[in-house]
Amino acid sequence: MQASRELRRKASEQAERRKWSGANIGQIRFADNGVGLSFASDGSYPKDEGSSQEVRQSLFVGESQNRGTNGGQNKYWGIGGTDRKMRTLPRNRTFPIRGFQIYDGPVRLTQSTFRGFIPTPERYTSAVGFNLKNTWQLTPRNNLSQLSFHSTVALRAFFGRPGQWFEENDLDGDKNSIFHDVDGSVTGYRDAYVGRADNYLIQHPDCVKIPEWNGAICSGSYSQVYIQTWGAPSLSLSINRDEYPDAPLVLRGINSQGASSQQYQPILMMSKSYSLHWNGPAPREVVLSLINFDKEDWVLVGLCYPSDTTFQIMSDIYDRQKNTFDDITDYGPVSSLAQLEAKPTERKYFFDQPVGLLWFYLRARHGRDGQSYCSTKGCERVKVTATTSSKQICNCTAKAYPKYTKTPSAVVPMPAQNPQPCTNCGAKEVVFSSEPWMSYLHTQVKSLSRKEEEKGDNASFITVNKVTMQFSQPGFFLVSVDACSGKVIKKVSFMKVDTKMKQYLKTGIPKRSIVLLATRGQPEGLVDVAPHLVSFGLAKAADVHNKESLAMWGFQGASLPPTWISLQAGQEDNVLGLQERYLPLSLETYGCLPPSTEKRKDLELLKKATEQQ
Numbered sequence: 026m027q028a029s030r031e032l033r034r035k036a037s038e039q040a041e042r043r044k045w046s047g048a049n050i051g052q053i054r055f056a057d058n059g060v061g062l063s064f065a066s067d068g069s070y071p072k073d074e075g076s077s078q079e080v081r082q083s084l085f086v087g088e089s090q091n092r093g094t095n096g097g098q099n100k101y102w103g104i105g106g107t108d109r110k111m112r113t114l115p116r117n118r119t120f121p122i123r124g125f126q127i128y129d130g131p132v133r134l135t136q137s138t139f140r141g142f143i144p145t146p147e148r149y150t151s152a153v154g155f156n157l158k159n160t161w162q163l164t165p166r167n168n169l170s171q172l173s174f175h176s177t178v179a180l181r182a183f184f185g186r187p188g189q190w191f192e193e194n195d196l197d198g199d200k201n202s203i204f205h206d207v208d209g210s211v212t213g214y215r216d217a218y219v220g221r222a223d224n225y226l227i228q229h230p231d232c233v234k235i236p237e238w239n240g241a242i243c244s245g246s247y248s249q250v251y252i253q254t255w256g257a258p259s260l261s262l263s264i265n266r267d268e269y270p271d272a273p274l275v276l277r278g279i280n281s282q283g284a285s286s287q288q289y290q291p292i293l294m295m296s297k298s299y300s301l302h303w304n305g306p307a308p309r310e311v312v313l314s315l316i317n318f319d320k321e322d323w324v325l326v327g328l329c330y331p332s333d334t335t336f337q338i339m340s341d342i343y344d345r346q347k348n349t350f351d352d353i354t355d356y357g358p359v360s361s362l363a364q365l366e367a368k369p370t371e372r373k374y375f376f377d378q379p380v381g382l383l384w385f386y387l388r389a390r391h392g393r394d395g396q397s398y399c400s401t402k403g404c405e406r407v408k409v410t411a412t413t414s415s416k417q418i419c420n421c422t423a424k425a426y427p428k429y430t431k432t433p434s435a436v437v438p439m440p441a442q443n444p445q446p447c448t449n450c451g452a453k454e455v456v457f458s459s460e461p462w463m464s465y466l467h468t469q470v471k472s473l474s475r476k477e478e479e480k481g482d483n484a485s486f487i488t489v490n491k492v493t494m495q496f497s498q499p500g501f502f503l504v505s506v507d508a509c510s511g512k513v514i515k516k517v518s519f520m521k522v523d524t525k526m527k528q529y530l531k532t533g534i535p536k537r538s539i540v541l542l543a544t545r546g547q548p549e550g551l552v553d554v555a556p557h558l559v560s561f562g563l564a565k566a567a568d569v570h571n572k573e574s575l576a577m578w579g580f581q582g583a584s585l586p587p588t589w590i591s592l593q594a595g596q597e598d599n600v601l602g603l604q605e606r607y608l609p610l611s612l613e614t615y616g617c618l619p620p621s622t623e624k625r626k627d628l629e630l631l632k633k634a635t636e637q638q
Contacts (some may be wrong), residue, residue, distance in 0.1 A: 026419070027406075027622055032623070035269045036132075037298065039248045046446035048079070048084070049079040049080075051080065051081040051082040051454075052079075052454065053086075053268055054081045054083065054084040055083070055085050056085075056086035056089045056091075056318060056342070057074055057084065057087075057088065057113075057115060059116045059120055059122055059123075059186045060114050060126045060155070060342070061085045061087075061123065061125060062080065062083075062121075062124075062125055062126065063125075064078040064128065064129075064130075064132045065092075067425065070072070070218065071436070075331065076394040077131050077132070077133065078131075079132070079133040079134075079135070079484060080125070080133070080134045081134075081136045081137065081210060081454060082136050082452045082454065083452060084138050084452050085125060085137065085138070085142075086124075086140050086141045086245075086453075087106070087108045087124055087139075087140070087141040087142035087143070087150055088108075088112065088141040088142075088143075089141060089394045092105065092110060092111070092112035092113065093113030095111070096361040101112040101116060101118065102114065103117075103145075103147075103377070104118070104145055104147075105142035105145075106141075106142070106148070106150050108504070112465065115300040118147050118199065119146075119147050119189050120148065120190060121148060121149050121151070121154065121183070121185075121191070121484070122142065122148065122150040122151070123138075123150075123153070123154030123158070123580060124139050124142055124154075124458075125152065125154075126153075126154050127154070127163065129162065130163060130164040130166060130167040131166035131396055132167050133168050133170075134153075134169045134170075134172065135169070135171050135172070136171045136320060136451065136453070137171075137172055137173075137452050138172070138173045138174075139174050139175065139178050140175040140177050140178065140455050141155075141175070141178070141182050142180060143178070143179040143180075144178070144179060144180055149183055149185075151181065151183035152178050152182065153181060153182040153183075153204045154182070154183050154185075155184065155185065155198075155202045155433070157191060157540055158191070158192055158196055158199070158328075159196055159197075159198025159202075159278055159382055160196045160198055160346065160547060161197065161198050162197075162249065162290040162364035163198055163202055163203055163280055163292070164203075164292075164459070165203050165204075165218060165248065165292055166396065167203070168205035168206065168481045169204055169205070169206055169210070169211050170205065170207035170208045171210055171211060171324070171449070171451070172447070172450055172451065173451025174211075174391050177603075178287065179483060180209065180238070181211055181238070182204075182210075182219060182238050182240060183240075184196060184202050184220075184221050184236055185202075185224070185239065191380055196571070197290070198276070199221075199245055200221060200224055200274060200276070201224070201290070201291060201292045202221055203219065203220040203227065204218070204593075205218050205220055205477045206218070206219060206494070207637040208450075209440070209442075209443055209447070210447040211234075213441055213443050214233070214242050214440050214464045215443065216244070217242050217243065217244055217439075219238070219241070219243075220240065220241055220243065220292075221239065221240065221241070222234055222236070222238075222239050222241045222244045223605070224241075224274060224301070225266060225271070225272035226242060226274050226293055226294065227247060227293075227294050228241055228243050228269070228294075228433075228434050229243060229244075229245065229268075229294075229328055229435040229436075229439075230434070230437035231243075231244070231435050231438075231440070232244075233272065233442075235409060240360065243435055244298070244435060244439045245294045245295070245435065245439060246295040246322065246353045246436065247291050247293065247315045248292070248297065248315070248318045248319075248322055248586065249291065249316035250293060250313050250315065250387060251288070251290050251313070252288065252289040252290070252292060252311065252312070252313055253287070253311070253314075253355060254287045254288075254310065255286045255308060255309060255310040256284075256285075256308050256309025256310055256510075257288075257308040258283055258284055258287070259279070259282045259310065260278070260282070260287060260304060260305050260308065261275055261276065261303070261304045262275070262276045262278065262289050262291075262301045262302070262303065262628070263276075263302040263303070264299055265293075265299065265300045265301075265302070265348045265431060266298070266352050267298045267299065267300065267301050267426075267428070267429050267432070267472050268297065268299075268431045268433040269433065270425070272420070273302075276289045280339060290316065293324050295324060295436065296322075296324070296436045296442065298326070298330070298429070298431065299325070299327070300328075300329065300382055300429065301327065301328045301329060301423050302330065302421055302422055302474070303418070303419045303420060303636055304418065304420065305333070305418055305419070306411070306416050306418065306419060306473060307330045307334070307411060309410070309411060310410050310411070311409045311411075312406055312408045312409075313387060313406065313407045313408075313409075314343075314399075314404050314405070314406045315399070315404070315405045316398045316399070317398060318387075318389035318393070319389060320390070320391060320393075321390075322388070322389045323369065323387060323388040323389070324386070325366075325385075325386055325387075325500060326384070326385065326386075326387060326546070327377075327382035327384045327385065327423035327425070327518070329381050329382060329383075329419040329420060329425075330376075330383055330411055331381065331417055332378045332379065332381055333414065333415060334376075334411050334412065334415075334625075335411075335413070335414055336383065336385075336409060336410065336412075338356035338365040338374050338383075338408070339353060339354060339355050339356065339407070340352070340356065340372055340405070340406065340407050340408070341354070341406055341408070342402050342403040343399075344404075344469055345403070345404065346400075350366070351402070351403065352402075355372070355448065356372045356373060357372065357373055358373070358374055358375065358376070359374070365385070365386075365603070367623070368446065372385075372558045372636070373385065373386075378542055380421055380424040380425050380429075381421040381424060381425075382421055382425055382429075383409070385407065385621045387407060388513065392466040401562070414560050415440075423453075425437075425485060429569065440547050443570065446563075452625065455467050456607045457609060463610075464609070465608060466506065466511050466607065466608045466609060467488070467490050467605075467607055468487070468488065468489055468506075468539075468578065468607070469483055469488035469493075469603060469607060470487055470488075470543045470576040470578075470603075470606075471486050471487070471488075471540070471543045471601075471603050471607075472485060472544045472545065472558045472574040472575060472576045472604075473485035473546070473574065473600075474546070474547065474600055474601075475547050476573065476597065476598075477548065477600055479505055485497070485502070485542050485543060485545040486543070487541050489506055489511075489541070490511060492513070496515075497516050498518065498545065499519065499545050499546030499547075499548055500519050500520040500521060500524070500544070500545060500546070500548045501519045501520075501542065501543075501544055501554070502516070502517075502518045502542070502543045502545070503517055503518070503529075503534075503541065503542050503579075503629070504540075505517065505534050505535065505538040505539070505540055505541075505604065506539040506540075506541070507535075507538065507539075508537050508539050508580065508610065508611070508617065509537060509610065509616075510611075514538065515533075515535070517533075518613050520548065521549035521550045522548070522550025522553045522554045522557075523550070526550075526554075527557055528559070531557070531560070534581045534618070535564070535581070535582075537581070537582050537615055537617070538582065539578070539579075540561050540579040540580060540581055541577065541578035541579075541607060542575060542576065542579070543576055544554075544574050544576075547573050552569055552570055554569070555568070555574075558577060558579065561579025561580060561581055561590070562579050562580045562583065562587065563592055565592065567594070571596060572594040572596050573596055574601050575591075575592065575594055575595075575597040575602045576594075576595075576598070576601050577591070578590060578592075578608065579592075583615060583616070584613060585613075585614060587609075587615075589608055589609075620624075620637050
């Protein structure tokens with residue numbers, strides 16, 4: 026049974042990837058926004074058929090090195106998270122920054138990179154987040170894959186907490202927040218789902234709680250039940266999973282208080298049983314629609330009613346385009362829950378009168394196509410019409426448990442965590458520019474002052490295209506890179522500015538070289554090194570008196586220095602930290618030969634467009 030379910034799940038995922046359609050965007054960069062990007066569905070069930078959006082090969086930057094200026098049209102000014110320096114803010118200093126915001130769905134984010142998302146004591150900042158104060162649905166079909174998170178991302182995902190901006194964080198959509206980590210690139214757990222830590226409708230004992238996210242990582246199969254009620258306005262719906270009866274999920278519904286009908290849309294773990302209760306008299310009519318159920322997915326539900334209630338229960342398939350109903354079938358009674366569980370594929374129900382629970386199965390008998398909410402035949406539904414003279418509050422929890430309490434278990438085993446970083450993840454392009462044919466060199470320079478060492482920081486290195494070269498001795502560290510090929514050609518260190526180092530700076534570095542410099546400690550002769558760096562493109566000898574660390578990007582051999590040349594200096598509390606630059610490669614101004622067959626994507630697209638006219 027488990028094996029066949031696993032095969033169905035994999036087949037469903039493959040079909041989902043093949044048929045993902047709708048709005049698709051890629052190769053976009055989002056930087057310094059309150060919310061980088063948010064997609065919503067075209068509407069919501071039952072008004073739309075189910076839509077999808079995909080984002081790929083994109084870059085999300087929470088805080089760039091463009092700190093802005095205080096004043097003018099910049100209304101908000103405060104501390105940044107990545108470097109703790111003052112900068113312009115997209116909203117006020119407490120506004121929760123999110124790179125990719127999940128809302129409605131289904132949305133798919135893949136092959137993208139996140140950088141610069143670090144919270145402050147006043148502000149939550151996360152790479153992935155959710156729409157604030159969400160009253161409506163979120164689908165478990167929202168999925169993330171092949172994502173890369175830079176070391177400057179402290180909070181990969183966040184599900185909110187009560188407080189400013191989130192208010193009580195207790196609306197229906199807030200509580201049902203969830204996404205699918207398809208390949209484990211977000212959590213380290215392949216094919217896992219991440220939901221709210223306090224939502225026990227989706228959990229099992231092997232789930233992994235992440236308190237910083239206010240989330241839980243779980244395995245399983247998940248879908249939604251769209252519940253519509255008539256005849257009892259302003260009801261709250263309390264859903265208990267029989268394995269966690271002391272942790273109900275309470276939904277208030279989407280419609281305004283006093284409306285004649287109400288709508289709820291909880292996310293449920295498949296192959297489990299649930300009881301549903303009300304904070305007032307039970308609705309006269311309840312329709313439960315299967316949303317995002319794959320064929321043979323099922324849940325067992327028990328609805329609370331007064332003991333004198335009589336029922337008419339029927340299933341049908343609703344064609345929303347034609348507004349017609351097919352396969353209308355009445356449910357027949359059985360005398361015990363055991364009999365009902367022995368016939369899970371039949372349309373039967375059991376009413377436990379002493380407890381007040383009406384039990385029946387919700388089972389998908391047809392498959393779905395692509396991102397449609399419903400099956401290829403239409404929307405499979407079960408309709409319950411209840412007749413009773415009682416006006417009692419229909420909350421059967423006290424009678425239902427411990428009678429129906431079950432031992433928590435995982436239907437789908439929790440995968441083992443993969444501690445290795447994701448390979449081939451993130452956006453392929455490290456730089457997004459108006460010149461996509463250009464190649465760039467990714468560089469990082471991490472100098473280390475004595476004060477940083479005293480605080481416990483021990484990292485000093487230079488990185489070139491993800492190859493990190495560390496140095497642990499006090500002094501100067503220089504790396505030379507061929508400006509045409511991007512290959513490291515020399516690396517050398519000096520403990521102090523002596524005759525040997527001066528001669529190396531003068532004659533030891535080949536022409537047409539990118540020169541990277543880092544320091545560690547407070548090396549002897551730091552003040553004396555400045556005049557010897559002018560030959561690498563600096564306008565003049567920098568004033569480095571009282572400076573404690575240096576980081577340089579220079580060039581050897583150009584009559585006209587490149588614009589990216591830079592010398593940074595750290596002093597006291599104004600430390601350098603990790604400095605990062607993307608430098609253009611293979612420019613003719615460096616003395617490089619132009620590529621023999623240079624392919625420019627923009628010219629190719631223009632040629633194709635003109636040929637089609």
